[in-house]
Amino acid sequence: MTQLTQTGIASLQLCFYGAGSMAEAIARGLINEKLLAAGQISMLNRHNQERLTELHTQYGVQTILQGSSNDAYIQQADIIFLAMKPKDAAEAVKAIKPLVSANQLVISVIAGLSIASIEQLLGASVPIVRAMPNTSSTIGLGATGISYSDRVTAQQRQLTEAIFQSVGITATVEEPLQSAITGVSGSGPAYVYYFMEAMMQAAGELGLEPGAAKELVVQTVLGAAQMVRETGEEPAELRRKVTSPNGTTQAAIEMMAEFRLTETIIKGMRRSAERAGELGAAIERSINE
Known part of the structure; x- marks a missing residue:
């Protein structure tokens, strides 16, 4: 990783919309690798305050329990991770459309959710990454397949790969192969x-x-x-x-x-x-x- 990339990531705010095991695995890997400070990571869920307390206590990440709102965390983030359950995805992503802007990068780790569907929910101007990591990312031995929308810049690709390479290996694939990635390494x-x-x-x-x-x-x-x-x-x-x-x-x-x-x-x-x-x-x- 270049010093430029390290500096770029270290200055970012990351927001995980969804606080399940996959979001935890990525956040923990980023923190363990000291890619950025835990306080620059926010993790959101709908109702489970016990889970948010657990995540803040264990890792030092920010949640609504530290005084800010979910909307503020999303708006202030440079990178938004979509990490909710697939059954909740459409409603949840649609709800944040007014909060997301074209200068933010959206990374989805939701199985089956296509880039086209995310563009339909958020608007085609938002740069979108579709990624399928696995939970071995928690210990730095993950395997992640990555696909990009046309609006993702070279710098954003570099940042994305740096994030996932900090928790394992990556493979850039055409989006139709994401289902195969799920079947092989995701599951x-x-x-x-x-x-x-x-x-x-x-x-x-x-x-x-x-x-x-x-x-x-x-x-x-x-x-x-x-x-x-x-x-x-x-x-x-x-x-x-x-x-x-x-x-x-x-x-x-x-x-x-x-x-x-x-x-x-x-x-x-x-x-x-x-x-x-x-x-x-x-x-x-x-x-x-």
Whole structure:
């Protein structure tokens, strides 16, 4: 990151409209990486004051409980993150249209919500970024797919990439591929957790204590991912190297194949991508009702 970009971000006001887990992950990553001060980040939600208290206490971000209003935070922000639930998106985004101006940058992390829909809700003059990060952004290991509207400037692209690169890696994609990003990396951590749950359950059934089972599974998954990264080898090749003919690993892989694990994973990821499209279609319908 250049000094110019660092200075640019450090002077900005960021507002998260929506205070759920994704907004928290990004805000926490930005604060942990010292990209800007916590006091320059505001987080808003509709009614949950307990959640706002939690976020202010834990991170030092600003909320309505510190004396300002949601409207003021939105108007004063240089970058507005749309981070509400998809079912609330159309109504919520439409409500802030009078508060948003063309010199602000709007970044949406709402699954399925298209740039065209946001332009319809806010006006076509507003520069819009559509991003799909994942919750591993919380620890600086996120993966984010980013798409830009035509009105996003080169400097705003640089700022956007600096923000998301501070919490992981980024990939710039054409907007039609955002559903694929959702299916692969947006929802991806949950697939790994689900697999880990199954491994831990099996470990318990094999007689291991829960604590030991968790430690062994976590280290096994961490080590396997790091092997792929550090060796540069394909997962299929690494798998072949540890699968001895007629050995224990082959017995396990054959059982998993018999129950169509690969096919199930592929179908699940496709379904996630499809669901992102369905959410977007539902939002578009609600806009036009």
